[in-house]
Amino acid sequence: MATMTPPLAVDIDGTLTDGEGAVDPRVMTPLREWPEPVVVATGKALPYPVALCSFVGIPTRVVAENGGAAYLVDDDQLTFVGDREAAQRVVTRYREQGYEPGWGEVDLTNRWRETELAVSLDQPLEPLKELAAAEGMHVFDTGYAYHVTSRGVDKGAGLEAVCRRLDRSVDEFAMVGDSENDAAAFELVGDAYAVANADETAKLAADHTTEASYADGFLEALDAIRSA
Ligand SMILES: O=C(O)COP(=O)(O)O
Numbered sequence: 001m002a003t004m005t006p007p008l009a010v011d012i013d014g015t016l017t018d019g020e021g022a023v024d025p026r027v028m029t030p031l032r033e034w035p036e037p038v039v040v041a042t043g044k045a046l047p048y049p050v051a052l053c054s055f056v057g058i059p060t061r062v063v064a065e066n067g068g069a070a071y072l073v074d075d076d077q078l079t080f081v082g083d084r085e086a087a088q089r090v091v092t093r094y095r096e097q098g099y100e101p102g103w104g105e106v107d108l109t110n111r112w113r114e115t116e117l118a119v120s121l122d123q124p125l126e127p128l129k130e131l132a133a134a135e136g137m138h139v140f141d142t143g144y145a146y147h148v149t150s151r152g153v154d155k156g157a158g159l160e161a162v163c164r165r166l167d168r169s170v171d172e173f174a175m176v177g178d179s180e181n182d183a184a185a186f187e188l189v190g191d192a193y194a195v196a197n198a199d200e201t202a203k204l205a206a207d208h209t210t211e212a213s214y215a216d217g218f219l220e221a222l223d224a225i226r227s228a
């Protein structure tokens with residue numbers, strides 16, 4: 001019996017990209033032609049997934065900032081959860097200890113971030129973790145940045161909130177991702193795929209790990225999801 005294609009949640013960095021961080025052009029058409037809602041769920045600030053949806057040509061349905069921000073075209077609501085000021089206190093203390101967010105003066109990585117802050121991987125993790133814990137926050141290491149995020153904020157909670165607004169159940173979703181910031185959502189969706197380059201936390205939380213890495217792994221996961 002033919003089964004229905006499920007709605008899809010997809011991570012950006014490490015999943016839709018190649019090993020250099022560039023979006024692989026081969027992901028565009030399958031995303032555009034996916035017959036069910038596609039939710040782009042990312043640690044990046046809101047403008048990135050919004051732009052991606054626009055350039056792919058799909059309705060804007062996004063979870064950004066690791067669940068801190070969500071926009072759905074269906075209800076035209078932009079919601080925020082998380083404490084940006086607490087993240088700012090963490091980064092201020094981190095600077096006082098002699099470290100930097102590490103993105104330069106203009107800092108486009110954090111410029112549009114409203115609920116958390118990100119620190120470059122070339123900065124030390126341990127003092128950041130200690131300062132975050134003192135503010136009741138946690139740090140996601142995505143393999144692309146360290147994110148200082150409020151407890152209880154993650155892509156899982158974000159996707160659940162979006163599902164309520166879409167009138168869909170989170171366990172209907174399939175999801176593809178690559179790192180520890182995907183793990184909470186992997187636990188909730190019906191069918192979770194870690195690409196081969198994923199970290200151990202993501203692989204443990206996923207139902208499957210693809211043979212291929214990066215966008216090749218994403219395309220492999222889509223084939224498997226379609227035929228599941
Ligand atoms: O911004 C990051 O650090 C990771 O982004 P991602 O969740 O799309 O992989």
Ligand SMILES: [Mg+2]
Pocket residue numbers: 011012013014015142177178179
């Ligand atoms: Mg990722």
